[in-house]
Amino acid sequence: MTVIIRAVAEKDKEPWQRLYDGYHRYYERPDLPQSFFDQAFDRLIAKKPGDFIGLVAEDDGKLLGLTHYTYHAHLWRPEGVCYLQDLFTAEDARGKGVGRALIQAVYHAADAAGVPSVYWLTQEFNYAGRMLYDQVATRTPFIRYNRPL
Amino acid sequence: MTVIIRAVAEKDKEPWQRLYDGYHRYYERPDLPQSFFDQAFDRLIAKKPGDFIGLVAEDDGKLLGLTHYTYHAHLWRPEGVCYLQDLFTAEDARGKGVGRALIQAVYHAADAAGVPSVYWLTQEFNYAGRMLYDQVATRTPFIRYNRPL
Amino acid sequence: MTVIIRAVAEKDKEPWQRLYDGYHRYYERPDLPQSFFDQAFDRLIAKKPGDFIGLVAEDDGKLLGLTHYTYHAHLWRPEGVCYLQDLFTAEDARGKGVGRALIQAVYHAADAAGVPSVYWLTQEFNYAGRMLYDQVATRTPFIRYNRPL
Amino acid sequence: MTVIIRAVAEKDKEPWQRLYDGYHRYYERPDLPQSFFDQAFDRLIAKKPGDFIGLVAEDDGKLLGLTHYTYHAHLWRPEGVCYLQDLFTAEDARGKGVGRALIQAVYHAADAAGVPSVYWLTQEFNYAGRMLYDQVATRTPFIRYNRPL
Numbered sequence: 306m307t308v309i310i311r312a313v314a315e316k317d318k319e320p321w322q323r324l325y326d327g328y329h330r331y332y333e334r335p336d337l338p339q340s341f342f343d344q345a346f347d348r349l350i351a352k353k354p355g356d357f358i359g360l361v362a363e364d365d366g367k368l369l370g371l372t373h374y375t376y377h378a379h380l381w382r383p384e385g386v387c388y389l390q391d392l393f394t395a396e397d398a399r400g401k402g403v404g405r406a407l408i409q410a411v412y413h414a415a416d417a418a419g420v421p422s423v424y425w426l427t428q429e430f431n432y433a434g435r436m437l438y439d440q441v442a443t444r445t446p447f448i449r450y451n452r453p454l
Numbered sequence: 455m456t457v458i459i460r461a462v463a464e465k466d467k468e469p470w471q472r473l474y475d476g477y478h479r480y481y482e483r484p485d486l487p488q489s490f491f492d493q494a495f496d497r498l499i500a501k502k503p504g505d506f507i508g509l510v511a512e513d514d515g516k517l518l519g520l521t522h523y524t525y526h527a528h529l530w531r532p533e534g535v536c537y538l539q540d541l542f543t544a545e546d547a548r549g550k551g552v553g554r555a556l557i558q559a560v561y562h563a564a565d566a567a568g569v570p571s572v573y574w575l576t577q578e579f580n581y582a583g584r585m586l587y588d589q590v591a592t593r594t595p596f597i598r599y600n601r602p603l
Numbered sequence: 604m605t606v607i608i609r610a611v612a613e614k615d616k617e618p619w620q621r622l623y624d625g626y627h628r629y630y631e632r633p634d635l636p637q638s639f640f641d642q643a644f645d646r647l648i649a650k651k652p653g654d655f656i657g658l659v660a661e662d663d664g665k666l667l668g669l670t671h672y673t674y675h676a677h678l679w680r681p682e683g684v685c686y687l688q689d690l691f692t693a694e695d696a697r698g699k700g701v702g703r704a705l706i707q708a709v710y711h712a713a714d715a716a717g718v719p720s721v722y723w724l725t726q727e728f729n730y731a732g733r734m735l736y737d738q739v740a741t742r743t744p745f746i747r748y749n750r751p752l
Numbered sequence: 753m754t755v756i757i758r759a760v761a762e763k764d765k766e767p768w769q770r771l772y773d774g775y776h777r778y779y780e781r782p783d784l785p786q787s788f789f790d791q792a793f794d795r796l797i798a799k800k801p802g803d804f805i806g807l808v809a810e811d812d813g814k815l816l817g818l819t820h821y822t823y824h825a826h827l828w829r830p831e832g833v834c835y836l837q838d839l840f841t842a843e844d845a846r847g848k849g850v851g852r853a854l855i856q857a858v859y860h861a862a863d864a865a866g867v868p869s870v871y872w873l874t875q876e877f878n879y880a881g882r883m884l885y886d887q888v889a890t891r892t893p894f895i896r897y898n899r900p901l
Binding site: 639642643646647653654655671673675676677678679681686688689710713719720721722723724725726727728736739740741742743744745746747748749750751752 | 788791792795796802803804820822824825826827828830835837838859862868869870871872873874875876877885888889890891892893894895896897898899900901
């Protein structure tokens with residue numbers, strides 16, 4: 306398998322949506338409206354500064370995984386930080402290094418952008434993900450609090 | 455005590471720095487250079503879009519606490535999210551509602567900005583902070599991973 | 604304040620029950636029947652091998668706190684381990700070292716029994732307790748699973 | 753595969769030791785002396801009241817897994833509790849329900865003993881184990897503190 310990591314492109318809409326829907330189903334958000342996917346995809350394609358960048362993992366013309374990241378300000382680091390928000394590998398493509406390749410690609414993109422600090426959040430019980438994350442990143446003692454809405 | 459929460463202003467540099475230094479000492483980052491504080495303060499005063507906003511808690515002319523927050527993109531929420539990065543209350547002003555008032559002020563500012571989703575990260579063992587956070591926010595199961603640098 | 608830590612005695616029934624009830628209310632188990640307290644107290648007084656031992660903290664004739672511990676087998680340690688199950692300080696006696704003195708007393712009793720390994724479990728969000736525990740013990744990464752009943 | 757769960761027997765010493773050594777290596781305790789295994793095995797065979805009971809999972813004459821449990825006093829439950837201390841499946845027998853069958857066997861034994869409350873502790877980052885535990889047990893918010901020795 307030779308996985309290629311590349312920027313998401315207009316032609317990827319359908320397989321990208323299938324993957325992103327799988328991602329949201331994993332987080333128990335099924336039945337998102339089509340407008341949700343349209344809007345997110347348009348933003349990835351628009352490449353507006355400060356907005357999200359999408360990468361996909363492709364093998365033999367098939368999309369196996371995706372990641373979405375952005376940059377934002379950080380008061381202690383003038384160059385800001387890179388926030389990897391979404392990461393997903395198709396179920397039948399797991400265990401082949403797709404997730405790892407996507408994370409590495411974000412690391413490289415962040416270096417190229419001069420913003421080497423990359424972080425992400427994951428649920429404490431995302432065991433499969435954390436098996437990978439423990440190999441390529443450092444678990445911190447930071448936990449997230451949300452305003453109740 | 456009548457605490458006023460207001461935007462940080464040029465005249466606050468010295469007491470603001472004392473508070474922000476206390477914050478970094480709490481996180482075991484003592485001896486930060488003066489340039490660190492100069493740069494952070496300049497950014498708070500500059501109010502550049504996408505950069506940090508600073509609020510201070512004042513009582514009878516004395517600064518008792520601070521908070522710094524910013525907005526960043528979120529792929530699932532078109533309006534983005536509000537990230538409350540720093541929160542600190544002077545040690546001799548604890549237990550008087552200063553931290554709570556600062557968080558509430560960020561909530562209100564976020565509402566006014568049309569970005570009601572506010573979140574922050576804290577160390578799992580920040581017991582004193584979490585006693586407050588559990589009252590004004592929701593603990594999530596999300597934990598943070600950092601790229602090793 | 605000169606707190607004395609001593610074995611629970613027959614005469615302690617009433618103030619002991621008040622403390623133990625406070626402990627169970629903290630864990631959201633109010634309205635336990637009188638038979639529950641009778642049974643537990645009888646066991647502490649009976650001092651049957653393998654059963655629980657009770658200590659109380661007394662100041663000027665008043666009970667301020669309690670702890671209950673037992674010993675049980677451990678397959679890796681021939682001498683077994685000491686399990687500190689209950690620890691409670693009256694609300695108006697907090698912050699005076701009562702909990703610490705009770706834990707230290709269990710440590711000494713365990714040493715005297717030739718079973719130096721002492722452990723206990725606490726809820727992750729027991730912030731007040733953990734402020735103390737972090738000073739006198741080591742947090743482990745072990746979490747508890749229960750059979751659903 | 754028809755896995756049989758049965759009490760550990762004298763003839764099992766060699767394969768049992770291989771499994772128990774694998775278990776300790778998982779927890780980064782390699783190179784335990786032979787006396788450690790001799791002593792533990794003797795206790796399992798002796799079946800002394802209050803001491804550990806050992807079960808093994810056998811398939812076609814081969815030992816695939818083990819578990820060791822004991823009973824100890826609990827002040828709130830007159831009948832006591834069942835502590836499942838060790839659980840291990842041979843690496844080449846994973847994913848076949850061996851661990852689950854061993855846990856179920858402990859549940860049944862505990863029921864037969866009139867001590868239905870079964871619990872165990874596991875490291876927060878024991879992802880593979882927790883994938884199973886989340887299916888057969890309830891994660892609690894309890895974490896373990898150890899006396900520093």
